[in-house]
Amino acid sequence: MSALSTLGDYETVIGLEIHVQLRTHSKMFCGCRVEYGAPPNTHVCPVCLGLPGALPVVNEQAIRLAVLAALALDCEVHRRSVFARKNYFYPDLPKGYQISQYDRPLATDGWLELPAESGGPVRRVHIHRLHVEEDSGKSLHDRFPGQTAVDLNRAGVPLVEVVTAPDLRSPAEARAFLGRLKRTLEYLEVSDCNMEEGSLRVDANVSVRPRGSEELPTKTEVKNMNSFSQLEKALTYEAARHITILESGGRVEHQTMLWDPGRGEARPMRGKEEVHDYRYFAEPDLPSLEVAEETVAWAAEQIPELPWEKVRRFQTEYGLPAYDAEVLSATRVLAAYYEAVARACSDPKAAANWVMVEVQAAAKERGRAVSELGVEPEQLAELIELVGTGTLSNLLGKRVLRRMVETGRTAAQIIAEEDLRKVSDREQIEGWVSEVIAEHPQEVARYRRGEEKLLAFFIGQAMHKSRGKADPDRLRETLAAALGRSDDQSG
Structure with a gap:
């Protein structure tokens, strides 16, 4: 990854708009259940259908999770913010408007660090704003030939939108930022961030300019990037398209582009909307959102040791290489499991190798988390000690671990019952x-x-x-x- 794109004399200028579905049981403004994959239009009510006379009520848990995310991203949480109607027409938006936030969002002025590259400085990417809103429904184009179906189960699901400043300078850097944000939100347990299910979605604003220039040139918005690799490919394609236009004497149009992953190209979707196109105004059916001091205090107490903090500590406390520390801190569950093993045995590096390779392989094979394998950290530590002291060969140790997963027995029991001690005679x-x-x-x-x-x-x-x-x-x-x-x- 390079801070500058490799496109000749130009650099890319990228800002991201990331929509994150909050982990709540019910929708943002009504009591309908949030359930991915439910039969179409089974979790709807007069509020999320936009029927006359139905009034919204704010989901308190969604606000608490949004405040937690904002504090972890070092944003300033405003004690008073305002809901606004974002007006536009689309078949899967039953009210004809989306309840969002506009000029008075929940939180502003945060940042997230990107790791240093090749001895360079750590970079902070500025987060312009974080606000809460409701999701739209889904238009389904493949259910009925020549027709579009609408599923409103998703309409009204709580979201936070994270909007960065145009601080990213390459597609690879945008990918790295999204990855770091995803891990942060997963650690906070505010969202499962499942891109395949749409609980993490990203749009990007892209422009290019001569290296050294501070001008912000005409940008395009790119949509429909549903994986990390597609994000990087789409931004690389769009930046190259801009350069081709500029070098041929043309002018980049301010428009929205739809990424087609099958063809590996972006095509114009519509002219890029300006803010005034949405005719924002304060939501008349909701009062100002007041965030209590107790909510902020609760959120501050909930922030765990974040991934990059854990990486640094694993390196200093357990002597792990940077790569091992990164792998083992990928999720809170994996990090907690490794740390329990490391504290129960005499060789933290050996513990890292066993958890990264053998334990993760067993978990992947069975489609489970490491904590669900039935091998307690203390039991794995016992096995690692048996291998470390020469009682078992490394090969036998792997065999014993497989039997531990299969049977739920301890290493000592399996060795005794199956006569598996190393032979040195x-x-x-x-x-x-x-x-x-x-x-x-x-x-x-x-x-x-x-x-x-x-x-x-x-x-x-x-x-x-x-x-x-x-x-x-x-x-x-x-x-x-x-x-x-x-x-x-x-x-």
């Missing part, structure tokens, strides 16, 4: 080695002619005979001697 190892050499005379001859890489083949065969129980160091030493070469000679 010289005579027993020599027996396995003799069998392997007798069964593979051609490979032995090739090895003795100088094909030293075959030692790994013999080790694998002997390990198979021992069912993974042979001491790897003693096995290697015995094989090298039996094959007529020292371990040093065989590499």
